[in-house]
Amino acid sequence: MKKIFGFLLFALSFAGYSVVLAQDAAQFQAARKEGSVVWYTSLALPSSTAIAHAFKTKYTGIDVEVHRTGSQRVLQRVMQEASAGIKNADLIHTSDAGHFELLKDKGMLLKYAPRGVEVFPAGFKDKSGLYYGMRATLSVIAYNPKVVAEKDAPKTWKDLLNPKWSGKEVTAHPGYSGIIMTHVLALVNVYGWDYFRDLAKNKLHIVQSANDPAGVVASGERPVGVNGAEYFYYKTQKQGNPITIVYPKEGVPLIVSPVAIAKDAPHPNAAKLFADFIFSKETQQLLADKEGLYTGHPQVTYPKDKPKLNDLKLLPADADELEKRNAEIKKRFTEYFGA
Numbered sequence: 001m002k003k004i005f006g007f008l009l010f011a012l013s014f015a016g017y018s019v020v021l022a023q024d025a026a027q028f029q030a031a032r033k034e035g036s037v038v039w040y041t042s043l044a045l046p047s048s049t050a051i052a053h054a055f056k057t058k059y060t061g062i063d064v065e066v067h068r069t070g071s072q073r074v075l076q077r078v079m080q081e082a083s084a085g086i087k088n089a090d091l092i093h094t095s096d097a098g099h100f101e102l103l104k105d106k107g108m109l110l111k112y113a114p115r116g117v118e119v120f121p122a123g124f125k126d127k128s129g130l131y132y133g134m135r136a137t138l139s140v141i142a143y144n145p146k147v148v149a150e151k152d153a154p155k156t157w158k159d160l161l162n163p164k165w166s167g168k169e170v171t172a173h174p175g176y177s178g179i180i181m182t183h184v185l186a187l188v189n190v191y192g193w194d195y196f197r198d199l200a201k202n203k204l205h206i207v208q209s210a211n212d213p214a215g216v217v218a219s220g221e222r223p224v225g226v227n228g229a230e231y232f233y234y235k236t237q238k239q240g241n242p243i244t245i246v247y248p249k250e251g252v253p254l255i256v257s258p259v260a261i262a263k264d265a266p267h268p269n270a271a272k273l274f275a276d277f278i279f280s281k282e283t284q285q286l287l288a289d290k291e292g293l294y295t296g297h298p299q300v301t302y303p304k305d306k307p308k309l310n311d312l313k314l315l316p317a318d319a320d321e322l323e324k325r326n327a328e329i330k331k332r333f334t335e336y337f338g339a
Contacts, residue, residue, distance in 0.1 A: 028059060030269035036063040037270035040078060041093040042071040042178060042257070043135070044211055044232065047291050054286065055277050062270055070209055071178030075099045078262075082108060090271035091278075093134060093259040095210070096178030098322025100131040100258045110261040112272055114279040116297070123316065124256055124296030131260035134278055135287050136294040136309070138230035139183035139210065139253040141246040147223035156248050157187060157195070160226045166202045170222035172210045173339070175330045179210035179255045183227045184329050185322060186253035186315040193332055199226065200336035218243050234292040234306065247307060251315040256296075 031037075041048050045068045052064035069077075071094035081088055092103070103109050109130040117125060117132050124133030141160065143153045154160050160169065174181040187195055205222045207213060213228035218241035225233070230245060230252075237243040259278060265271045277283055284297035294302070294309055302308070 027269065027273055031059065031267075031273040032061045032270075034267040034270045035061070036065060037267050037274045038065045038067065038088055038090045039093070039274070040067045040074050040089045040091070041259075042074050042095050043068065043093060044291065047287065047293075050286065050290055051278065051283060054283065055274060058277070059273065062273070064274070070176040071096045071099065071181070072176050075102075078103070078108075082106075087262075087264040087266050089262050090265040090267050091259055091261055091274060093257065094178045095137065095255055095257040096181050096322060096326075097133075097256060097258055097317070097319035098181070098324075098326055099178070100126065100260055101319045101323040103260065104128065104130050108263050110263045110265060110268070110271075112261050112275060114272075114275040116276075116279050116281070119298055120279075120296035121298075126258070126319075131258040132279065133256040133296050134259040135257050136296065137179055137210075137255045137257065138247070138294070138312075139179055139186075139227045139255060140225075140230045140233065141248060142213070142217050142225040142228060142233045142243050143246070144217050144220050144223040144242050145244045146242045147220045150244070153244065153246065154224060155246060156250055157191070160224070161195070161198045161202070163202065165224055168222055169202055169224045169226050170205045170207060170213045170216045171199075171226050171337070172207050172213055172228055174333050176208040177210040178257065179229050180227055181326065181329060182255040182317045182322060183210075183253045184333060185317045185325060186251075188329075189317070190251060190315065196333065196336050200338075204337060206337055206339045214241075214243065231292045231294075238292075247312055249313065251313045254309075254314040254316045256316070 048066045048068050052066050055064055074094045078092055111129050113129055141154055172180045174184050210229040211232040213225035214232045214236040216222050217225045218236055233243055233245050261271045281299055284295040284300050287293040287295055288300050288302050
């Protein structure tokens with residue numbers, strides 16, 4: 001009797017597995033008929049192309065068109081194409097969660113829950129099921145140890161206001177980068193706008209992307225980065241460049257970067273398959289391994305020389321607030337920094 005029962009369990013589990021395989025095959029074939037998927041993304045080009053290559057290797061016959069630019073320009077392109085009746089993007093990814101609240105309010109997103117996202121923490125999931133956090137980034141302080149001695153280096157956000165750093169600091173721009181948009185809001189919520197008014201007195205060098213400060217700091221041109229993507233500082237450091245990363249104890253801005261499928265996606269089946277792939281353990285681990293990014297996947301492991309998110313005081317920003325204060329942040333930043 002036990003053998004018969006055991007056989008029945010095996011048969012049922014095998015049957016269930018066969019159904020899953022059949023569903024996977026049907027999804028793949030539907031996606032393959034569409035032939036390609038178009039991805040608008042702010043993810044650094046080496047990472048976005050690595051994901052695209054991995055997808056094409058696994059799902060032969062489906063091409064991935066990667067259109068990479070800064071978060072604000074991704075949104076601008078999406079909105080301009082929508083107003084012109086152009087349906088080009090299948091998936092949209094930026095580092096400004098507020099963008100997805102805007103797109104949601106305008107009815108421009110397709111409701112789809114990629115496989116596996118049910119195990120992600122709440123901060124990585126839109127309650128309406130329209131977008132999900134693909135990656136998480138920190139915005140940190142960094143300095144060049146060949147130019148700045150450790151004992152003199154800034155350790156807190158307020159240390160960056162010291163006049164001794166005048167002409168020696170670099171900042172990325174919230175008008176281009178979603179990471180920096182979130183960074184500014186997070187610190188405004190802690191210190192108010194006076195913090196950025198005082199920081200601007202140090203005559204900062206202004207770049208666009210949150211990845212750009214890493215190169216400026218490593219070159220020594222401006223040895224102190226007042227913000228910037230932690231993962232890119234980390235990657236630049238691992239390439240042998242002189243960079244020391246500082247995680248201020250008073251709090252580190254946390255940027256969760258969503259991805260969503262466009263409601264009018266021209267390749268909806270390929271878009272769903274690609275979304276499933278993005279949130280799979282293998283791709284989430286690729287993001288951690290290749291770029292040193294954090295993710296919401298609970299099984300992803302990280303390099304031992306990176307701090308765990310649980311060990312840091314994090315300063316998240318609410319997506320609704322990001323959307324509502326977007327124009328204010330750009331306006332104030334331009335007023336203070338002159339660009």
